[in-house]
Amino acid sequence: MASLSLDEKLRLLHGATDPDDSSVGYVPPIPRVGIPALRMVDGPMGVRAVGGSATAFPASVALAATWNPRLAREQGASMAREARAHGQNVLLAPGTNVVRVPHCGRNFEYYSEDPHLSARFAAASVRGIQSEDVVATVKHYVANNQETNRYRVSAAVSERALREIYLPAFRAAVEEADVGAVMTAYNRVNGTHMSDHRPLLRDVLKDEFGFDGFVMSDWWGTESSVGAARAGLDVEMPGVTFEERATAERLPEDVDPADVEFPETLPDMHEGGLFGEPLRDAIESGAVDESVVDGKVRRVLETMARFGLLGADSDGGRRGGELDTPRHRQLARRIAVEGTVLLKNEGALPLDEAAAVALVGPNADAAKLGGGGSSEVTPVARTSPVDGLRERAAECRFERGVPRITESSLFDAFGAGDGGESTADADDADDDASLDAALEAAAEADCAVVVVQDDTTESEDRDDLRLPGRQDELVSAVADAADRTVVVLRTGGPVQLPWVDEVDAVLETWYAGQAEGEALAAVLYGDADPGGRLPLTFGRRADDYPTAAPERFPGANDEVDYSEGVFVGYRYFDREDIAPLFPFGHGRSYASFEYGESSVERDGDEVTVTVPVRNVGNRPGKEVVQVYVRDEDPPVPRPPRELKGFETVRLDPGERRRASVTLDRDAFAYYDQDEGWVVSEGRFTLLVGRSAREIRDRVSVALG
Numbered sequence: 001m002a003s004l005s006l007d008e009k010l011r012l013l014h015g016a017t018d019p020d021d022s023s024v025g026y027v028p029p030i031p032r033v034g035i036p037a038l039r040m041v042d043g044p045m046g047v048r049a050v051g052g053s054a055t056a057f058p059a060s061v062a063l064a065a066t067w068n069p070r071l072a073r074e075q076g077a078s079m080a081r082e083a084r085a086h087g088q089n090v091l092l093a094p095g096t097n098v099v100r101v102p103h104c105g106r107n108f109e110y111y112s113e114d115p116h117l118s119a120r121f122a123a124a125s126v127r128g129i130q131s132e133d134v135v136a137t138v139k140h141y142v143a144n145n146q147e148t149n150r151y152r153v154s155a156a157v158s159e160r161a162l163r164e165i166y167l168p169a170f171r172a173a174v175e176e177a178d179v180g181a182v183m184t185a186y187n188r189v190n191g192t193h194m195s196d197h198r199p200l201l202r203d204v205l206k207d208e209f210g211f212d213g214f215v216m217s218d219w220w221g222t223e224s225s226v227g228a229a230r231a232g233l234d235v236e237m238p239g240v241t242f243e244e245r246a247t248a249e250r251l252p253e254d255v256d257p258a259d260v261e262f263p264e265t266l267p268d269m270h271e272g273g274l275f276g277e278p279l280r281d282a283i284e285s286g287a288v289d290e291s292v293v294d295g296k297v298r299r300v301l302e303t304m305a306r307f308g309l310l311g312a313d314s315d316g317g318r319r320g321g322e323l324d325t326p327r328h329r330q331l332a333r334r335i336a337v338e339g340t341v342l343l344k345n346e347g348a349l350p351l352d353e354a355a356a357v358a359l360v361g362p363n364a365d366a367a368k369l370g371g372g373g374s375s376e377v378t379p380v381a382r383t384s385p386v387d388g389l390r391e392r393a394a395e396c397r398f399e400r401g402v403p404r405i406t407e408s409s410l411f412d413a414f415g416a417g418d419g420g421e422s423t424a425d426a427d428d429a430d431d432d433a434s435l436d437a438a439l440e441a442a443a444e445a446d447c448a449v450v451v452v453q454d455d456t457t458e459s460e461d462r463d464d465l466r467l468p469g470r471q472d473e474l475v476s477a478v479a480d481a482a483d484r485t486v487v488v489l490r491t492g493g494p495v496q497l498p499w500v501d502e503v504d505a506v507l508e509t510w511y512a513g514q515a516e517g518e519a520l521a522a523v524l525y526g527d528a529d530p531g532g533r534l535p536l537t538f539g540r541r542a543d544d545y546p547t548a549a550p551e552r553f554p555g556a557n558d559e560v561d562y563s564e565g566v567f568v569g570y571r572y573f574d575r576e577d578i579a580p581l582f583p584f585g586h587g588r589s590y591a592s593f594e595y596g597e598s599s600v601e602r603d604g605d606e607v608t609v610t611v612p613v614r615n616v617g618n619r620p621g622k623e624v625v626q627v628y629v630r631d632e633d634p635p636v637p638r639p640p641r642e643l644k645g646f647e648t649v650r651l652d653p654g655e656r657r658r659a660s661v662t663l664d665r666d667a668f669a670y671y672d673q674d675e676g677w678v679v680s681e682g683r684f685t686l687l688v689g690r691s692a693r694e695i696r697d698r699v700s701v702a703l704g
């Protein structure tokens with residue numbers, strides 16, 4: 001620190017153009033004193049290697065649907081190994097914003113509508129990433145819950161909702177997993193841009209949560225020099241203008257970077273370097289004291305030191321690691337299987353080995369790797385539903401049925417210019433899409449499997465929750481023609497299912513990554529139990545969701561009103577007593593589970609609830625025992641039940657296991673504007689079940 005000039009200090013506080021063009025974000029080295037480069041790469045579902053390949057894991061929502069945080073930890077470690085193999089030392093993951101709005105284009109990159117489930121996964125992912133000496137970056141801090149107008153929208157959100165719903169996952173990343181970096185969101189919170197938000201950056205994140213890493217901005221998401229510097233932003237990313245960053249080989253030949261116009265939902269990328277000259281000027285004018293800059297540099301250097309980067313070769317590239325190895329491929333498959341949610345099954349699944357299958361769907365011959373945007377990953381290998389079923393079925397005929405669904409890619413915005421491959425489908429005519437052929441195949445087969453999908457991407461929200469194109473029509477027509485119909489949903493969040501009563505089974509596989517086809521085949525044939533449970537609510541109608549009112553989404557006059565408060569997701573459906581189509585925590589298994597009587601043990605402030613679970617089915621299966629807490633006499637309006645613990649058990653037929661969940665005092669608390677966290681004395685009920693609406697037992701506890 002003492003030997004660094006002011007220029008050198010400022011060089012550490014904003015990104016620069018990467019000479020190797022191999023990083024999404026790059027902070028240059030200072031070889032003179034053994035300070036290496038910081039090399040940053042996306043993303044939450046696998047390494048978005050600039051021009052390279054990596055393991056394409058299932059979407060984060062699929063990972064959360066496993067309700068198995070150990071898988072998040074393993075996935076984090078795997079992605080970190082792949083980041084190192086690509087010479088990177090900072091991974092821009094996990095994304096953990098709460099799924100507040102079912103239409104949000106980035107729900108697939110996040111975990112859940114529930115803060116407890118989100119926090120378990122965020123902490124596990126950070127632990128995994130950092131176990132391989134790569135810096136994790138929990139994002140996007142905070143209340144980045146929609147893509148519409150994301151650079152200007154201000155979330156008008158109460159302190160209580162921030163504390164109980166939107167901050168817990170970030171708090172867990174810091175307090176439980178000691179995350180090395182936090183990325184600020186583009187949006188404003190209560191009128192102030194997050195890069196300039198002193199209360200949430202300095203007072204809450206750094207002082208109260210004790211975050212000692214560094215805060216970086218989202219790309220071109222820094223609002224000011226002085227405001228951000230004073231508020232607690234440490235590193236401005238990417239730190240340079242688009243022109244400075246764009247390299248000719250990654251932009252179409254005839255495109256001059258200075259002429260690139262960006263869509264409304266992208267920031268003005270012609271702005272950059274706010275923590276360069278403008279910050280130097282602010283120091284020289286006295287607007288910002290140099291000690292403030294020193295504090296930022298210290299955070300960057302101490303984080304580098306913590307991850308063994310100081311003294312590393314100046315490139316900072318932690319070579320080693322591993323890429324596309326069998327264990328990474330196997331993990332991608334396992335997450336896809338365990339994240340598959342069996343929403344409905346009336347005797348159609350598992351498929352009979354000898355069954356003749358009609359596989360129908362506009363995009364079923366392409367793996368649904370993920371959604372559009374900075375999380376896009378290019379795998380070495382992938383299997384589509386057609387690949388998986390052709391490999392596994394005794395007989396399989398594939399028909400598209402209706403025209404392909406376009407897949408959005410952020411990189412369509414300006415060509416493939418930023419390292420991502422446009423996943424927009426080839427524009428070859430859909431002359432092979434014939435509904436008649438699909439119906440003929442369905443009528444002749446023993447079972448029809450219809451694979452349908454939505455199209456979600458960063459920087460855009462969905463207009464409505466229906467499946468795009470003519471997919472609903474296709475499902476209904478096939479259901480009429482076939483003896484049995486199984487629908488496979490490949491969606492990034494909740495969708496409307498108008499034909500749900502017409503079909504025999506529905507699987508939700510989300511965006512299942514590179515192993516999609518083999519995982520789908522394994523579940524369809526019962527080689528594996530569909531282990532997933534919904535991490536978010538499927539409503540019956542679009543109006544049933546808490547954000548149905550336009551002022552709550554997409555908002556008006558650059559403001560979105562979080563007036564539902566803490567009643568997000570199932571908390572809202574429960575308070576309003578609205579029957580969901582499929583409730584939070586829901587998921588069938590090929591096995592059947594019987595719950596015995598729950599018991600409660602007290603140990604000081606801790607309450608442990610234990611329940612015996614037996615597999616009374618004839619197949620092995622996985623059960624997720626969920627524990628919800630209800631305050632029977634709340635002094636303030638509280639949700640009728642809130643998830644506060646869960647335990648996953650795997651049971652063979654006839655096997656019985658005791659599942660235990662321990663709750664600490666925080667599990668009973670609510671946040672009061674004036675008093676902070678409060679645990680009201682009185683009676684609580686612990687609801688033990690297999691979803692928010694499928695409660696198997698209740699136990700009463702009194703807190704003194």
Ligand code: GLC
Nearest residue numbers: 024042043092139218219374
């Ligand atoms: C994007 C995303 C962020 C990503 C970053 C770098 O705009 O909001 O999640 O890590 O820019 O690609």
